[in-house]
Structures are given as structure tokens and as C-alpha cells.
Amino acid sequence: MASEHIENKLALLPNEPGSYQMKDKNGKIIYVGKAKNLRNRVRSYFKLEHSGKTAELVKNIADFEFIVTNSDKEAFLLEITLIQKWQPYYNIRLKRGTGYPYIKISNERDPQLILVSEVKKDGAFYFGPYPNVYAAQETLHFLQKVYPLRRCNGFQGRPCLYYHMGQCLGACFREVPTSEYTVEIKKIKAFLNGNTSAVKKKLTAKMETAAENLAFEQAADIRDQIQFIDATVEKQKIISQDATPRDIFNYYVKDGWLSVQIFFIRQARLIKREKRIFAVVDDPAEEMVSFILQFYNRKNIKLPNEILVPSMLDREVLAQILQVNVKTPQRGTKKDLLDLAAKNAQIALDEKLRLMLLNDQKTTGAMQELATVLDIPVGHRIEAFDHSHTQGVDIVSAMVVFEDGMPAKKLYRKFKLKSIDHADEAAATREVIRRRYTRLLKEKAQLPDLILVDGGEIQLDAAKDVLENELDLAIPVAAMVKNDHHKTADLIKASGDEHLNLDPHSQAFMLIQRIQDEVHRFAITFHRQLHGKNTLASRLDEIQGVGPKTRQKLLSHFGSLKKINQASLEEIEALGINNKIANLIKVSIAATLRANELKK
Structure with missing residues (x-):
């Protein structure tokens, strides 16, 4: 089932041709496609049943973008370009080269016209790519007949069959003057750049003559040839007529x-x-x-x-x-x-304005629902807290802020806990609530309309105690409860520690879920950063000759064991560390990294 974000974007797709780009949760383009009608094509991914690789692709789509073009053919060519650029994982068919041919005039003493699958930096002239492969092949054959270059394998001492047919200039038995090739190449370039009117006029006359003589098969062949020319060299708005960047x-x-x-x-x-x-x-x-x-x-x-x-x-x-x-x-x-x-x-x-309107309606509704279930006035700002540690070590807290149902990331805060040295959820909650709102009171800054703590009754009671008994604040507070699978399950109301049993399909529940996931992500990220630095610091402390000042220089400049290991002796010595200690640091860090690899 498509996410709410995707459902909203699907409703806004235009009935226009274009290219669409599917993205994964990291924003990486994983598939590029084209459509005659973007609305119908993109919606089909999420509205129909799929199997195999298509089902796998849909499962990994977190978002999509699109570019509108003027025609289906332009969409085809744009798709090719984007696949070449981004090399999406699921575009297996077109991943190498374009999957569509180019007509090439080779860069040789005796040049020839050939069909190739990709462009190389070899000084040759390339035209295309051509989505209609068969039309490109037929157009190539036509050009070889009308504008002869070399069709044989080169000098063999006698004229080849193509020379006798007028389709080769004779490199098979003589040295063809460069000027002869230049004349033919000029005509081929003009033709492939769209100057086909004279040729088409002659072909049309031949077709009419054949039809008058009741040679209908010949007339049909010429008609097809004209169509192949149109399909191959038709001018495209998506491709300009010169190579100027x-x-x-x-x-x-x-x-x-x-x-x-x-x-x-x-x-x-x-x-x-x-x-x-x-x-x-x-x-x-x-x-x-x-x-x-x-x-x-x-x-x-x-x-x-x-x-x-x-x-x-x-x-x-x-x-x-x-x-x-x-x-x-x-x-x-x-x-x-x-x-x-x-x-x-x-x-x-x-699209953005409609999505903003939908988001405003959604978040306004979620804030209203939340206020109703908590029996508090409709608020503007929510502040939420979570803690993170590793077996009671490197204990941190994090706070996220949501304004009108949307994250306000500039207002997020991190806290290194000072008063505890072991895992104590109640003590951690007391410290972070005390520090946060004591500071806001001193600065006379804006207070939140609702405080959420990640946990249960222990965290909730600790937060209430500090707010009411120490700071004399009457800010509503509630606890976000997780189930056994660490997913949002419910909300505990402060008054009477009442479980609210929120409807998991309600807008209020979805908002709580977003807030809980965001504060947990922010806390975990901060903890990992701090734990990584502490691990590096402890390893540096074990190296003889590395004191607090040297350790701080290494921490500030490099930030990780891997970066120290990759650094040259000169880079380490540039921090004011002598050669002997720098060598010892390099050897010790390299040994640590090797030991870590063996453990894996």
C-alpha cells in the first residue's frame, strides 16, 4: 500500500507525457521510466498487483519525481539520458549504453557508416540515439546506398561487390581521395540533422511512379522507407540542433x-x-x-x-x-x-502548493485530535524527549520540536547528562526537563504547549514532578508508549496516568508516531557520535606518550580511527606531534583496526 505522501503526489500527477524517476528511502534514484501519460503510468505502480522485479521495485519506492516533455518520443530520449546519468539499479535493460542505437561515421582514413550501441570519445561523428531500432537500421541501409563510403574490409586488390553496386567508393582496390569522403560525409550529416526534404521528395516521386505502374510492393517498400526516415531523423525539442553547452x-x-x-x-x-x-x-x-x-x-x-x-x-x-x-x-x-x-x-x-494545503489540513486535524484526546487547548508547539546509552555508558538525551505538526529542526537540542553515570530513566528525565525549562524561564523564551516523553509511567511521573513541584509550570505532559516491537502503541495522559488507547488510523496517532520516531532517531544519532568519539579517546589514552592535549588535537582534526590511519605522518606531525609519537600513533591505530576486522 502506498504511503500517504505518495498518495498525495499521485493525485497531483498531470495527464502529460514525460519521464519519471523512482527514489528509495535515501533519496537515491532506483528507476527511470517514461510515459505517454504520467498520471496513468505512475499510478499503475501503486494501484495494480505486480510480481517479480516490478513488485520488488514498488516495495522500495519511497518517493518519485517527474519531468514533463512535449511528446512521447521526447520522453523516450529523456529517459535514455537520465538512465545513462544515474545508472538506476532496476534499469537493467538500459543500464549499459542506452539500449538504443546510434548511427556513427567512423574516424578512419576510409570512414564507414555503422550502427553502434554507445558513444565513445574516438573522434567519430554520432547521431542518435534512435528509439526505433528497426527504423534506424533501415535508414542506415538507405544512407549506405545513396551516400557511399566504405562498406568492405579495406584494400584487397580488387573491387568488392558493394563497389559494383555503387555502395562503396573503392577502398578495396584504390586509395580514395579524402575530398570524395568529405563530400559524402557532408551530405550524410545534413541528412541526419534533419535536412531530408530533397531525399523524401525523390522517394515520394518514385513511390507514385511505382504505384502508377501497378508495382504496389515496390511502392509499399518506398513508403516504408519514407516512414523510417521520419522516425529516425525527426526533429526533437528535447535535443537542440547544435552541441553548444x-x-x-x-x-x-x-x-x-x-x-x-x-x-x-x-x-x-x-x-x-x-x-x-x-x-x-x-x-x-x-x-x-x-x-x-x-x-x-x-x-x-x-x-x-x-x-x-x-x-x-x-x-x-x-x-x-x-x-x-x-x-x-x-x-x-x-x-x-x-x-x-x-x-x-x-x-x-x-504540486507543492497542493501538497502544502493537504499537509496543513492533515497537521491541523492531527493537532486538533490530539488536543481533544488529552483534554487540553489546541497547541502550536510540541517538545519531545528521549534518552540513549550503551549499557549505561555515554548517556545522552535529545529533544525535538514540532510546530503545527511539522518538525522544526533548527530548534532541536542535545544534552550530555551530567548528574548520572548509569542507566536511570527517571533521573535522566528529571535532569533534562530541569535543564531545558529552567533555561527557558531564565531567558523568558517561548514555552511549549505540550511536552512528550518517550517511555512510560516512570518517565511521565519524573517529568511531572520537576515541572509542577520544582518549576511551578502547568504545561501538559504525556508519555509515548512503545509495544514489544518498539513501535508506537499508545499515549499516557498525565492526569491519572490514563492510557488513551488511540485509534492507530487516526491523525493524532500518526503524528505521535512521527514525533516518537524522530526523537528516537535524533537521540540515537547523537549517542553514536558521542560514543564514537569516546571510543577513539579511550584508545588514544592507551598510547604511551599521548597526553590530553595531543588527544584533543587528534580528536578535533581527524575525528575517527579510520581517518587517523589514512593520514600521512606529515599530516599528524603538522599538529605539533613529534615524529616518534606520530609513528607510534600510526602503528597502534593500524593494529586496532586490524583487530576490529578480525573480530568481524
Whole structure:
């Protein structure tokens, strides 16, 4: 069953052609597909029964993205490009190369026309890829007949059969002048770049003549040839007509939000798309100029030869600062690509605004439900606490904050517990509650509307005691209870320690589940970081000659045994550590890591 997040996104899919990208829980693209109708195709993954690899794929989908194109064929070509770039795990059929052929003019003394599956850096000319493999094969045969290069294996002392048929320039028995090849290659390039009108006109005339002479099979063959040419060399908006590296920026504004789409065109193909959505606080055109300048003011960003932007932007300013040609196309393929970026920007923003509305409705409803079951006023802020330790060692606490049902990560806090040196849930809860709310009272900062503690009655009673008897605070508090499988099970109400028996399908329960999972994740992450540093510190303490100051230098600079082991002696000595101690550190750490590997 699809998650609520995916269900919401499925409802917003457009009835447009395009490419979709499936992502796993880590945000990694695991599958790229294409569709004539994105809404129907993507929904089919989650609404129909599947088996085998498709079922395995669906099980691992945590999210998806999509790019709208102008046609099904453009979607095909975009799919190829994205598969080449991201190498998704489940795209086995297209993982190596494209799965679709290119027509290649080889870079040789006696060049030839051949069909290949991938592009190499060999100085040859490549055209494609062509989704219709059979059409590409037939077009290649046509070109070999009309524009002869070399079709034989090279010099053999006598003319080959293809030479007698007029399909080879004669490299089999003579040294063909380079000028002859140049003439034919020029015609082939023009043909494959879309200049097919003259050839098609001749073929059409032949077809009509054959039909008039009742040679219907011949006429049908010529008709098919014309169709193959159309299928192979048809112009695509997704592919430009030249290989100039260019980036395309366009945007869409609605309800105070600015949606930006960036297309990266390399080797005449759309190889990448980025999107950004943020609140707009200034004139949208000025915001876009500022965004573009900041976009390129990053490390490892290589400027293209050309940037295309909509007419509203100040092209002169952009060109002067970036030292790149900045243009606004008025017609043709570039204009179509610019319009396509605007279309994708609008779809992306409309999707976000609808999801925001759904989330607002969902979180508002969850906060209302939670307030009702706890019999408290509807609140704005929830603060939740959890503890983590390893067999009573390295005890820490963590706090997460949810505002209007959404995590406010900038307000999260970590606590190293000072008053206890062994696992004591009640004592840990007392310390962290005391420290947190004593500080808020001193700073006269905003207090939460509800406090949640991860645990049961022990943690709940400890929190209540500190809040009511030490700090004289009347903040509602409740405990989040887990079942035997460590999953959210219920909520204990502070007054009378009453179990509320929340409906597991209710919005309130889902909100509690999100909060409990988040605070547990945050506490575990903090504990692992601290435990790792303490483990490193204890190992360094065992090395003779490493004192507190040296240990602190190593901890601050490297942070892990592995990084110290990978460091050179010069890097360790650069911290002010003499050569003898540096050598001893390297040997000791290497021995520790080897021992750890053997234990595994």
C-alpha cells in the first residue's frame, strides 16, 4: 500500500507525457521510466498487483519525481539520458549504453557508416540515439546506398561487390581521395540533422511512379522507407540542433512562491534537470537574477557557453558578471526548451502548493485530535524527549520540536547528562526537563504547549514532578508508549496516568508516531557520535606518550580511527606531534583496526 505522501503526489500527477524517476528511502534514484501519460503510468505502480522485479521495485519506492516533455518520443530520449546519468539499479535493460542505437561515421582514413550501441570519445561523428531500432537500421541501409563510403574490409586488390553496386567508393582496390569522403560525409550529416526534404521528395516521386505502374510492393517498400526516415531523423525539442553547452533557466510565480527550473544541455541533449522552490520577497525577475548569480557562485560549477533566460530578466547584468552569452530566444528549438522549462516550473509549484494545503489540513486535524484526546487547548508547539546509552555508558538525551505538526529542526537540542553515570530513566528525565525549562524561564523564551516523553509511567511521573513541584509550570505532559516491537502503541495522559488507547488510523496517532520516531532517531544519532568519539579517546589514552592535549588535537582534526590511519605522518606531525609519537600513533591505530576486522 502506498504511503500517504505518495498518495498525495499521485493525485497531483498531470495527464502529460514525460519521464519519471523512482527514489528509495535515501533519496537515491532506483528507476527511470517514461510515459505517454504520467498520471496513468505512475499510478499503475501503486494501484495494480505486480510480481517479480516490478513488485520488488514498488516495495522500495519511497518517493518519485517527474519531468514533463512535449511528446512521447521526447520522453523516450529523456529517459535514455537520465538512465545513462544515474545508472538506476532496476534499469537493467538500459543500464549499459542506452539500449538504443546510434548511427556513427567512423574516424578512419576510409570512414564507414555503422550502427553502434554507445558513444565513445574516438573522434567519430554520432547521431542518435534512435528509439526505433528497426527504423534506424533501415535508414542506415538507405544512407549506405545513396551516400557511399566504405562498406568492405579495406584494400584487397580488387573491387568488392558493394563497389559494383555503387555502395562503396573503392577502398578495396584504390586509395580514395579524402575530398570524395568529405563530400559524402557532408551530405550524410545534413541528412541526419534533419535536412531530408530533397531525399523524401525523390522517394515520394518514385513511390507514385511505382504505384502508377501497378508495382504496389515496390511502392509499399518506398513508403516504408519514407516512414523510417521520419522516425529516425525527426526533429526533437528535447535535443537542440547544435552541441553548444548551454543552461536554460525559467520560472513561475504564484501565492508568494517562486519555482525555478534549470535544464542543462550538453552534447545537444538534455542531460540534467534541477528545480528549486522558495518564497519570493522581492520582484520575481530580480530574485531570479540574484538566484542565477548565486547558482554559479559555487565551487566546482563550470559555466556553459550560453545561458537562456526569459525576457523579463536583465540579460546585460548577467552577461557582464558571468562573462557568458545570455540570450532570450524568440523562436525555434531554444524557445521551445525555454517554454518547456516554464511548464515544468508551473507544474512543480502547483504540486507543492497542493501538497502544502493537504499537509496543513492533515497537521491541523492531527493537532486538533490530539488536543481533544488529552483534554487540553489546541497547541502550536510540541517538545519531545528521549534518552540513549550503551549499557549505561555515554548517556545522552535529545529533544525535538514540532510546530503545527511539522518538525522544526533548527530548534532541536542535545544534552550530555551530567548528574548520572548509569542507566536511570527517571533521573535522566528529571535532569533534562530541569535543564531545558529552567533555561527557558531564565531567558523568558517561548514555552511549549505540550511536552512528550518517550517511555512510560516512570518517565511521565519524573517529568511531572520537576515541572509542577520544582518549576511551578502547568504545561501538559504525556508519555509515548512503545509495544514489544518498539513501535508506537499508545499515549499516557498525565492526569491519572490514563492510557488513551488511540485509534492507530487516526491523525493524532500518526503524528505521535512521527514525533516518537524522530526523537528516537535524533537521540540515537547523537549517542553514536558521542560514543564514537569516546571510543577513539579511550584508545588514544592507551598510547604511551599521548597526553590530553595531543588527544584533543587528534580528536578535533581527524575525528575517527579510520581517518587517523589514512593520514600521512606529515599530516599528524603538522599538529605539533613529534615524529616518534606520530609513528607510534600510526602503528597502534593500524593494529586496532586490524583487530576490529578480525573480530568481524
